[in-house]
Amino acid sequence: MKKHYDLLMIGGGPAGAIAARTAAKAGLSACIVEKRPAIGAPVRCAEGIGMESLAEFVEPDPCFISAEMQRAAVVAPDGTTMMLDSESAGGKVGYVLDRKVFDRELVWQAAEAGADVAVKTRASAPIMSDGKICGATLEFCGTKTDVMADVVVAADGVESKFSKWCGVDTTVPLREIMSSAQYIVTDIDIDPHCTVFCLGNNVAPQGYLWVFPKGDRTANVGIGISGIKSGNGHRAKDYLDRYMASKFPNGKTIEWIVGGVSVCRPLACTVADGLIIAGDAARVVDPLTGGGIYNAMYTGDLAAKVAIDAIEKGDTSKDALMTYDKQWRESTMGKTIERNYHIKEYMINLTDAKLNAIIQTATSINLKEFSTLQLAKELLKRNPKLILELAVLKNLIT
Amino acid sequence: MLKVHRDICGYCGCCVSVCKEGALELIDAYLEVGPGCTDCGVCAKACPVGALEVGRE
Known part of the structure; x- marks a missing residue:
């Protein structure tokens, strides 16, 4: 391990691995720090991801795909089942991954691109100078080492501590x-x-x-x-x-x-001086589905891109890194999170009787695109009465 | 004082994410309770398996 890196990633999940891969491919020095002794384990995930979402960041490989999904069933409280099928070619809509292999593959790719990796190594404190984050104290088997970095990417997952130590409130x-x-x-x-x-x-x-x-x-x-x-x-x-x-x-x-x-809204601000927060640590999980793999890869990649640019320009201040915060919020991912947050807030207040009524509206739907947005649109089309019922939603999805 | 039933704990970190005081930390397979714990009990409620218990309960 070096004493200084351009980018230091706290966490070896999809966000940290993709950030490191993007940075290393651009010729920057990068290091992934993973507190657990093995990448990918223990799994903390239901492992589902959309077909196109996966392909955006990694070529689908049977070695990390457990199964291919063609349809979904939504079961109402009374047992009524609504089948969702896809019109898309081949009918394949998504995958259930094997995260143990998948996460290792991503870290492998980062390492191959030139990134360093340290496992069983825990970031135990940020190194601050004049309020700017400029590295982390790392602990490995009882030995402490200070590693400096131009930009630290906090990708330490749901149990994230690093950003909190830097003064960002991450409480869910x-x-x-x-x-x-x-x-x-x-x-x-x-x-x-x-x-x-x-x-x-x-x-x-x-x-x-x-x-x-x-x-x-x-x-x-x-x-x-x-x-x-x-x-x-x-x-x-x-x-x-x-x-x-x-x-x-x-x-x-x-x-x-x-x-x-x-399933809360993302952090109010996902950057600080010398720090970018990505993936679950930034609370960018889709609040409706709970899916977080794509969002982690997307924010990890964007974090690295913005950091690369900031390092080139010699300014890694919060203001310079705000590009990251702004870009992901304006992205399709950011907008989907905001929209799905509202749908989730609506859904959690539904009684079982209402859930039954909505699902009974359609026991079979063929979707052009496999998304919650398409599903909500189809439901409205089939039962205009729902427009009154789902008035809140209508504004969100049309 | 927060009690961690280590035989039940699945060291998942769900509790860490809801701790306002930042008193909990998951160090690999070990949940550490720091001095900042106020016994508020939020973590004990969120735990998927019931591994946490606050003194006054």
Whole structure:
């Protein structure tokens, strides 16, 4: 490890890896610091991503794709199932990844481009000078090393600490943390190309339960519920265990993971002097779907591009790095987050009866594009009565 | 004083994200509780598995 890098990435997930890859490819020195001893593990993710979203940053490779998705099913509280199919060629809409392999592949690509990587290495404090972040103290097996950087990219995920130490409030409101649990379950009867989303206040209060196939008879079965609905006897794990007992009593759980997913608005400001915050740490997860892989890669890439430009011009102040904040907010990703935040706020207040009514409107929909926006538009087209019901939404999506 | 039931904890960091005081830190597979903890209980509520318990509960 060097004493100074152009870019120092705190966190070796998709945001940190893509930032490092972009910087290294441009000829800058870059280093990824990962506190865990292995890249990609433990997984904290349901692993779903859209086909085109993935291809924007990495060539799809069977080595990190567990399964290809062709359709989705949305299950209402009363059990009514709405099937969503795609009109697109081949009908392939997305993937369920194998994050352990995927994350390693991205870091591999960053390393191949010239980036350094340090695992089991924790950033334990920022190095500040006159209020500017100019590096980090790194700890590896009890040894502390100060590493300087022109720009530090905080890509340290949902449990992010680095930005907080730099004075940025990253606290997720309790009602906007999805308290989550997931099992990889095998030996179960599923449609291996269909993602399933189950809604309802008794199923997953203010969240949803998912079945994301990872093979012919294997799936990620998981749930996220609002932190405000969580408590003794009714935690994410309790809801998931109940679902497992009723739907997959003979399934075999081969992996047990828990996690938190933020569904709040992104941080009010995602830069500081010498610092850019990317991915889950910036709270840029899609508030409606909880999806964060693409947004992490997008912000990681943009963070590096803006940093490269700022370093070239010799100005890495907050003002100079604001380009990053401005650009992602104006991007399709930024606008989708804002729109989906409103849809989420609407959805979480729906009673089970209303959810049933909306889903009964259409038990089968063929979507031109596989997006929540297209879905909402289709629902409105099919049941004009919903326009009154969904008045709030109508303004958002038309 | 916040008690961490380490046999239950899945070291996921969900609690860290909701801690206003910044008192929690996830160091690999170990959840550290710092002196800033006020026993507010927000983390204990958010925990997906019930691994956290505040003294007064």
